[in-house]
Amino acid sequence: MTGKKIGVYAGSFDPPTNGHLWMISKAAKIFDKLIVAIGINSDKKYAFSVENRVRMLKSITKGMENIEVTSFKDMFLVDFAKKEGANFIVRGIRDLKDFEYEKSIRSVNEDIEAVILTVFLMPPSKLSAVSSSLVKGLVGNKNWENIVSKYVPGAVLTELRLHHIDTGGSGAFSGNE
Numbered sequence: 001m002t003g004k005k006i007g008v009y010a011g012s013f014d015p016p017t018n019g020h021l022w023m024i025s026k027a028a029k030i031f032d033k034l035i036v037a038i039g040i041n042s043d044k045k046y047a048f049s050v051e052n053r054v055r056m057l058k059s060i061t062k063g064m065e066n067i068e069v070t071s072f073k074d075m076f077l078v079d080f081a082k083k084e085g086a087n088f089i090v091r092g093i094r095d096l097k098d099f100e101y102e103k104s105i106r107s108v109n110e111d112i113e114a115v116i117l118t119v120f121l122m123p124p125s126k127l128s129a130v131s132s133s134l135v136k137g138l139v140g141n142k143n144w145e146n147i148v149s150k151y152v153p154g155a156v157l158t159e160l161r162l163h164h165i166d167t168g169g170s171g172a173f174s175g176n177e
Contacts, residue, residue: 007031007088007119008081010039010072012132013053014046015156019092019130021060022123027090028064030119035084036061038071047136052159059155078109081116089118094128139164 009027013020013036028034038053048056050071057069072080081089089109091102099120106118130151138144138151139160149157 004032005030005088006033006035006084006086007090008035008037008077008084008086009090010037010077010080012041012044012046013038013057014048014132015053015135015152015160016056016060017127017130017132017135017152017156018150019094019123019127021153022127023090023092023121024061024067025064026121027119028061028066031066031088031090033066033068034064034090035086036067036069037077037080037084038069039077039080040071040073042074048159048163052163056156056159060153076109076112078113078116082113087116089116091118091120093120093122135160 007027007030009023011020024034024036036057038050038057040050046053054069054071061067061069077089081087091105093099093102102118102120109116109118135148135151138148141147144164145157145161148160152160
């Protein structure tokens with residue numbers, strides 16, 4: 001490992017939210033290099049393709065010089081971090097449930113690769129309820145764009161508009177079109 005502080009912030013980012021952007025902007029100030037990595041689980045169905053998510057993340061992090069956006073598939077995050085030469089994993093904690101889950105994952109990561117440390121960041125309370133699942137559930141409902149615009153960056157809202165299926169307010173969404 002180099003003397004540089006390299007962090008990995010991973011997630012599905014399906015789609016990226018203002019909470020994700022907050023995490024990225026804060027972590028980018030801590031590390032010399034921050035790798036924003038889209039984790040792909042072959043067993044999971046995503047609303048957006050990997051290419052769409054990479055494009056959205058690159059768009060919302062434009063101007064952040066020390067950010068690299070990439071993806072990884074079917075491997076543990078800690079193994080990906082090691083492969084990339086990272087010495088830190090960045091995780092967000094929104095509530096007690098997140099903390100308990102992340103604490104368990106940190107223990108497993110430590111067993112696999114003890115030299116890679118996990119750093120927890122806690123977003124402001126106004127972002128603690130924001131999640132990709134919440135955003136997808138709102139799309140398609142009456143006035144969804146006004147509401148969702150509070151939870152996602154503009155580039156993501158544009159992508160949501162392009163890929164939303166009008167179902168008369170049931171919240172249905174298809175990001176892979």
